Amino acid sequence: MKRSSRVTVNPSALQHNLQVAKNTAVNSKVNAVIKANAYGHGAVATAGILYPYTDGFAVSCIAEAIELRQAHIDLPITVLQGHQSIDDLRIAQQYQLRLTVHDTRQLSLLDQYTHHYRFDLNIKIDTGMHRLGFHLEQTQPVYNTLKTHRCVNPDTLILMTHLACADDVDTTYTTQQLRTFNEASKAINIPKSIANSAGILAHKESHANWIRPGIMLYGSSPFSHKHRDDLNLKACMTFNAPVIAVHTLKKGDSIGYGATWKCPSDMSVAVIACGYADGYPRHAKSGTPVFIHGEEAPLIGRVSMDMIVVDIDHLKENNIQTGDIAELWGENISIDSVAQNAETISYELLCNAGNLCSHHSF
Numbered sequence: 001m002k003r004s005s006r007v008t009v010n011p012s013a014l015q016h017n018l019q020v021a022k023n024t025a026v027n028s029k030v031n032a033v034i035k036a037n038a039y040g041h042g043a044v045a046t047a048g049i050l051y052p053y054t055d056g057f058a059v060s061c062i063a064e065a066i067e068l069r070q071a072h073i074d075l076p077i078t079v080l081q082g083h084q085s086i087d088d089l090r091i092a093q094q095y096q097l098r099l100t101v102h103d104t105r106q107l108s109l110l111d112q113y114t115h116h117y118r119f120d121l122n123i124k125i126d127t128g129m130h131r132l133g134f135h136l137e138q139t140q141p142v143y144n145t146l147k148t149h150r151c152v153n154p155d156t157l158i159l160m161t162h163l164a165c166a167d168d169v170d171t172t173y174t175t176q177q178l179r180t181f182n183e184a185s186k187a188i189n190i191p192k193s194i195a196n197s198a199g200i201l202a203h204k205e206s207h208a209n210w211i212r213p214g215i216m217l218y219g220s221s222p223f224s225h226k227h228r229d230d231l232n233l234k235a236c237m238t239f240n241a242p243v244i245a246v247h248t249l250k251k252g253d254s255i256g257y258g259a260t261w262k263c264p265s266d267m268s269v270a271v272i273a274c275g276y277a278d279g280y281p282r283h284a285k286s287g288t289p290v291f292i293h294g295e296e297a298p299l300i301g302r303v304s305m306d307m308i309v310v311d312i313d314h315l316k317e318n319n320i321q322t323g324d325i326a327e328l329w330g331e332n333i334s335i336d337s338v339a340q341n342a343e344t345i346s347y348e349l350l351c352n353a354g355n356l357c358s359h360h361s362f
Contacts, residue, residue: 004273005241013234021213033214035060040354044071069095102132118153127177139184166198198222220346238330241274256301267313275306279353281342288341291327
């Protein structure tokens, strides 16, 4: 059974945002990051839309890569978590996947692999994210091992790291990471990959040979102090839901669970068929904007599982009716604004709505 909310993805906006990344890092190749079902936008469909304009794709795990290959996406695919077993190596060979190597156990698995095949690999070093990556002092030894390994194609090795604070332009942490990366790799003459979306847009020195745009592809700003329009990004996902009731309430009437919001006067409200079961953030505060009939109407009361209530009393054209469509975010309501009101990030909202919503179209 399909629910009422609907996610629509704009293909031209995806292509536009990728072009912004390319125009910003003109000397770099592009690995478009479409992990987590392309941040809720649909991995296979997104790959097809971006296919003519990117040099490759990046996903989290083997399963995500298989989905793309089975959909006949034949560009290079980088698996950012790399292989976790011998079976993963067999699958990577079968589907010709580029693997990320970030710890010694993965090296041991390569040693154990008995098939005659040479993998394309990324070597990931930890410059300060402290999540995945070899310790800095391992950089040269690991490179020396892999460039002569019987299961590795030495001509396609890439050295990579990940920036932890590139979205904070006031910190010196990114500069420190770049300095550390350059020092650790100064004797290693292979292509490099560093920049995520924030790195692409704010740290030119991180562009290197390959960039990895993620959140910017989907029209969201990676910076808390900059709106997407400031970065020439376009919203890709529009999240809509219908109005299912319109009421006139009395002064003092409470709205929603906990009776946390009370009407300051007699007023009109609209009930919209969308809640946290559809991917709308449960912790969105009263005042979070919703777009109806060309105007913004503020959320009032708590978000429920499948409904929210908005104040329509102040709208110039207060003729809202059941069946009218409200935009929760998209071209008119920035997802970054909704995320800020819910004290979360746009990444979470995109993934939740895109992966939970039963209506999903391009």
